[in-house]
Amino acid sequence: MPAYAPSRPLLYFLASLLVLAFWLSLVVGPTGMALADAWRAIMHLLGAPVDLGEAQARAALIIGQIRLPRALLAVGVGAILAMTGVAMQGLFRNPLADPALIGVSSGASLGAAAAIVLLPLLGQLPAGLEPYWLSICAFLGGLAITSMVYRLGRRDGRTDVATMLLAGIALTALAGACIGLLTYLADDTALRSLMFWNLGSLGGATLPRVWPVLAVGLALVLWLPRRANALNVLLLGESEARHLGFPVEAIKRELVLCTALGVGVAVAAVGMIGFVGLIVPHLVRLATGPDHRTLLPASALAGGVLLLLADLLARVPLAPAELPIGLVTALLGAPFFLWLLARRADRC
């Protein structure tokens, strides 16, 4: 849509909001610290030559080791979930679609459940992989189920998204049954980790856990906006997009792949965090309309903001205890979803 430029003011606004939320996540927490100390510690972490007193050195340690990885993880996961939400709503041409539809979340859940319940039965694992096996299994599970959904949707060399949707429902149910079986077999320790994994948490973020999320998030932020025009015409209809010269099958495959990779990595790192992919694109559309040239970058920023704020809500009020962040997003997201449904009903 060459004649109209993306809306810059909104992107600037969201970027400032992201910086603000990020700063809040660094300075607010259960360990009280003076704002001035936190500020000097952040300057120090940014590489500025500042002398640190004892309190400030402690602040630098807490921020650098605990809060910074956690905030980075929130931004990466939020951006990924929001952008893949946009991609799925484009693919299914439905504003209420969600990455969970193509089975990536249930697949990742199954992978995680298998890792938690079955892997310990295999005995000693290679020591280097110990911190990562859960994430790896979750990622592979998500990819496996999604590729099955994609294959089941193929008809005569084309992907039928309606069939994909139904295949996604069926495989999600199947994965749910398998998870139920694993739960039944699990011992108490495994049950507890399974439950917490399913609720999602940004806790215990360390830089090695953060970097795959940031790398994939950055790749999506750079890649998906190149498909903004294609997503726009896809909303008109698949035939219409073909008639406008777009390679629709290749684009659909790419969107599924991006979503499977993105959500796979995100869910593997933090567990299940629902509704972000649904709420964020919706809020952004209310502000700018559905044009993907603005929607994609704006959703990435807004997703980061939402998850940073949700994480603050999860860890500050009950400090030093914290709520699982998946619980917070679900508590905010489900009523929002119902509100959207009611609004749609009004309009029709």
Next chain:
Amino acid sequence: MLTARGLTILRGGRRALDGVELAVPPGQVLAVLGPNGAGKSTLIDALTGELAPSAGEVALHGQPLPRWPGEARAQRLAVLPQRSTLEFAFRVDEIVAMGRLPHASGRSADAQAIELALAQADVTHLRARNYLSLSGGERQRVQLARVLAQLWPASADRVLLLDEPTAALDPLHQIAVLEAVKQLATAGAAVLMVLHDLSLAARFADRLLLLDKGRVACVGEPEAVLRSSTLSDVFGLALSVERHPERDHLLVFPR
């Protein structure tokens, strides 16, 4: 120039299209007529490449359709579908602007094409409206503006296919839309449209193609095709053909 040779589509063992031959030369409007289930929409799908033919082929400017690269094809061939299923709140001018995506003609040329298309489809006054707030007929005209923008500037290598463009329109806009389509053909484009209204077809088309059970029953100028005996056979209804009292074209109505 769009041609089909021996075009056959099998669907569940039935021949939805059976050896259809047709040619739409530049500057002409060909109207495809026929009863429900005659294969009109199937014909549009086959001509646009949405359905792969079981036998025969479709060629655009002499080159088989599947061999055209997507973008080069989209610069020449545009399609107005019977109805759209857009569920997102685009602005009207954003939708029309999508018609310019296959072209790299620059911002000012695009803006000019969009203005002209909005005016020709009589939707300039709706340009800032939310598409979802429009009526069915208004939506159809916005989609028409989109394909007109796609084919701008009209020339002899442009081809437009329309599937029942007037179905949702009031009488005024039926005439206005078909005038716009006719104008495109006068500027050199080849146009094929599926129509239900035989009198409108007689007024706006240079040639008519009567489709019956997937076969071409009759093709030619309106005077040759619109004979009450032929029509009554194909449509299974007694139809009268008279001359319009004021305009020089045929009118068809039930007896």
